Amino acid sequence: MTASHPLANACGRLHPTSDWLVSYDVRWRRPQSASWLGALHRGFIPWTGELSSATRPLDRTARTSTLRTARSARVEAILFISDGPVPSKKIAQLASLTDSREADQLIAWLNASYELSGSPWRIAQIAGGYRLYTLPAYHQWLAKLNTAMQSPQLTPSTLETLAIVAYRQPITRADIEQIRGVQCVDLLKQLMEDGYLRLAGEDTSLGRPFLYETTRKFLEDFGLADLEQLPFSRELRLSKSMKSTGDTGKAA
Structure with a gap:
């Protein structure tokens, strides 16, 4: 694609x-x-x-x-x-x-x-x-x-974090860190200060952690009409959906 x-x-x-x-x-x-x-x-x-x-x-x-x-x-x-x-x-x-x-x-x-x-x-x-x-x-x-x-001047690690949120949103910090393998508290804080991320409510999991999502500024600065214009967005979102279904099945 x-x-x-x-x-x-x-x-x-x-x-x-x-x-x-x-x-x-x-x-x-x-x-x-x-x-x-x-x-x-x-x-x-x-x-x-x-x-x-x-x-x-x-x-x-x-x-x-x-x-x-x-x-x-x-x-x-x-x-x-x-x-x-x-x-x-x-x-x-x-x-x-x-x-x-x-x-x-x-x-x-x-x-x-x-x-x-x-x-x-x-x-x-x-x-x-x-x-x-x-x-x-x-x-x-x-x-x-x-x-x-x-x-x-966003660093590669900051851009990687932003890309993960863009494709997996809304997503918790724990899930982002699981994908990256390292902590990202400071990176998320920077991206929120830059106006690229915002809080999107709380997850229903234990402890009700915050969810993160991208903003309108992200679309503007990255030249996107909407999130569907992200390359491979449908494939990655489908992959996420299938993973969620699998996790639910295991829990049952």
Whole structure:
């Protein structure tokens, strides 16, 4: 299965060859290279360059005009000034559109016009909303502006912990430590301070330990529309489900 989303590599200094890095708190991307198979140990996920169905550009052979309409221009303006992903429903409300479906259609048209006109922009579907980004090919020039905030420098062990939570959530600290084989109290604390993890209630097991899950910030910074876009998410979640069923059977 191939990954179909971008990921912000939180430890770019350790891995200067990753495919895509989503900059933090700015709207531009920089190119790098890597492989998802080492995610639990190296902390990053490749992006094949494919956009979701809502944002995929139209056929190059189609006669698509790049002339803005008032409605598409309003959508573009909203995304240009937004400081985070904007849901299609919210875009429809702000731009006085018919509904969220029209917003999706206009965004698909805008992406098609960007491609046809050679624009440096693309609209990506991130964390349940849309956001305007520049293409990674322009990173070397945009980097000269020196406007990017420093990305959190997460260590491989921190990224490994984050990856475990992302796939196994909600999960207890004991289960994370069982998978990693070492304690992770400080790592979980750091990830919560960075805004990537939060408490998700208490487990029903003895002692009622806290459960951990990822946040919206995790989706935004790692370039995910939702958790289903994690590579191999269905396979790993199925594996978790089968393990839980097996444990229940043994207990019985």
